[in-house]
Amino acid sequence: MEENENVKNQDDALNDTVNPDIENKQEQTQAEPNEASSEENKEAGNDTVSDKKSKKFKIRHAQEKAMEEAKAKYAELNDKYLRLFSEFDNHRKRTAKEKLEMSATAAENVIKDILPVLDDFERALQNMEKNGNEADLQGVTLIFNKLKTVLKNKGLEEIEAMDTEFNTDEHEALTMIPAPDEDKKGKVLDVIQKGYKLNGKVIRFARVVVGN
Numbered sequence: 743m744e745e746n747e748n749v750k751n752q753d754d755a756l757n758d759t760v761n762p763d764i765e766n767k768q769e770q771t772q773a774e775p776n777e778a779s780s781e782e783n784k785e786a787g788n789d790t791v792s793d794k795k796s797k798k799f800k801i802r803h804a805q806e807k808a809m810e811e812a813k814a815k816y817a818e819l820n821d822k823y824l825r826l827f828s829e830f831d832n833h834r835k836r837t838a839k840e841k842l843e844m845s846a847t848a849a850e851n852v853i854k855d856i857l858p859v860l861d862d863f864e865r866a867l868q869n870m871e872k873n874g875n876e877a878d879l880q881g882v883t884l885i886f887n888k889l890k891t892v893l894k895n896k897g898l899e900e901i902e903a904m905d906t907e908f909n910t911d912e913h914e915a916l917t918m919i920p921a922p923d924e925d926k927k928g929k930v931l932d933v934i935q936k937g938y939k940l941n942g943k944v945i946r947f948a949r950v951v952v953g954n
Contacts, residue, residue: 854945856893857945863882863885867882898939900936901938901947903933903936904930907929908930913930913948919931927954929953930948930953931951931953932950934950935949
């Protein structure tokens, strides 16, 4: 009996010695997975933060790119608008100028055809003055002055030539003669045919004789 009790006591002592070691190993084994799980969670958290930063960067980059494209598109459209407006304005000015020139040209052609009539009127008046027919002279002079007034209102003006410096922009020299005086050199001594301007433009040069 005593031997059996001794054996039992030895077994209990052995169990007491072994169990703490087993319990410590079990605690370590349970602790290790917990630590691993914590590391995994930490790494997962870092990955999530990194993903969020990457997404924010991509969104910001996309917004900046869209803004740059919008600015480029605006600049392109604004440039097209300015070009179109400039072309339209030039076209409007050119059309208005062409209409004005066309109107002036039409009037110029008509008045050019009338100029010989003016010449005939002046010659007729000169002859009437020589013949001494005062009544006819006054009637024709009145008609002639009315015609000159109408043409003047249309922009016709006579070119001053007699006793002026010879000007190739307005005068056409038919001949040159010795000047009677030194101060007459280079000046118009006689007018063979009157010259005219229409709205500042020479439509017929004055045919003159120039002193040399």
